[in-house]
Amino acid sequence: MIVLGGQLSTAKGLDYAIFHAAQYGLGTLQVFSRSPVGGQSKPLPKTGTVTGWLEQAHIRPFFVHAPYFVNPAATEPLMKNRARVVLSEEMIRVKRLHGDYLILHPGHQQETSIEESLDALSQTIRYILKKPGFVLIENAAGQGRELGASLDDLARLFAHLGRLRRVGFLLDTAHAMAFGYALTTADDVSRFFDQLDQKIGLKRLKGIHLNDNMYPIGTKRDRHAHLLTGQMHPEGLKKLLALANGQNWPIILETPGKDMVARHQDLEVIAQLTGHELKMS
Ligand SMILES: [Zn+2]
Incomplete structure (x- = not known):
């Protein structure tokens, strides 16, 4: 079944976001627990309240996106420590919010080799997993010195992590295309998921942005666009949705806009390609 969701703003409160998602028939949701670019973190709702809202709204899994003002792949000691402190706090915030996963961007390569950066990243992940919770690594677009854009780098990262449980993968289709993976035809999509299975393992995949x-594909430039208004084609998108449907991979829309009103056209595209019934308030 299609488990559909979106990244929603919590500016009007987390409860507002959760019930907005429910109004649009969403079954999953993603939020930032604090401003992604920095600043003081907001106080959280009282312990126990969020789980009730999620239950009432039938939202699961609940994804929390980590802030990206720290670099989890930093090798420089001060930056490395800062990332560990902030991300460990974030693990605790996810637990308080009854979130299922913390989504983490792989960070940036500093003045070291890719191998050393991936090693530093895996150490940071091990460090924050001293806290309870589950971490998902999201593939990057490969802009500038971004790590973790290629499936090969991600495979090396997962090799560093070994059999560590509570760590998985989250696929962002815009980032994959920006890096150079075409998802145009049904064959492209099948080939991509075969590679993903070979290099990382589909068991690790816990969701799709x-x-x-x-x-254009391969330009390493990332600007999210509404479905079928950029590099995607109906055939490839249909295949991807069929796979997600078959495997119950939750889908999170991060297309432009802060709520589902702004993403109405994306919901319509998905409904047209899958026969998924739209529930609109
Ligand atoms: Zn994403």
Whole structure:
């Protein structure tokens, strides 16, 4: 079944976001627990309240996106320590919010080799997993010195992590296309998931950020776009949705806009390609 969701703003409160998602018939949800670019973190709702809201709204899994003002792949001691402190706090916030997963971008390569950066990243992940919770690594677009854009780098990262449980993978389709993976035809999509299975293992895949990308494939430029308005084609998207449907991979829309009103067209595209019934308030 299609488990559909979106990244929603919590500016009007987390309860507002959760019930907004429910109004649009969403079964999953993603939020930031604090401003992703820094600043003081907001106080959390009282322990126990969020789980009730999620239950009432039938939202699961509940994804929390980690802030990206720290670099989890930092090798420089001060930056490395800062990432560990902030991300460990974030693990605790996810637990308090009754979230299922913390989504983490792999970070940036500093003045070291890719191998050393991946090693530093795996150490940071091990460090934050001293806290309870589950971490998902999201593939990057490969802009600038971004790590973790290629399936090969991600495979090396997972090799560093070994049999560590409570760590999985989250696929962002816009980032994958920006890096150079075409998801145009049904064959492209099948080939991509075969590679993903070979290099990382589909068992690791816990969700998909379903976004189109404005810039051409392989340009390493990432700007999320509404579905079928960028590099995606109906055939490839249909195949991807069929796979997600078959495997119950939750889908999170991070297309432009802060709520589902702004993503109405994306919901319509998905409904047309899958026969998924739209529930609109
Ligand atoms: Zn994403």
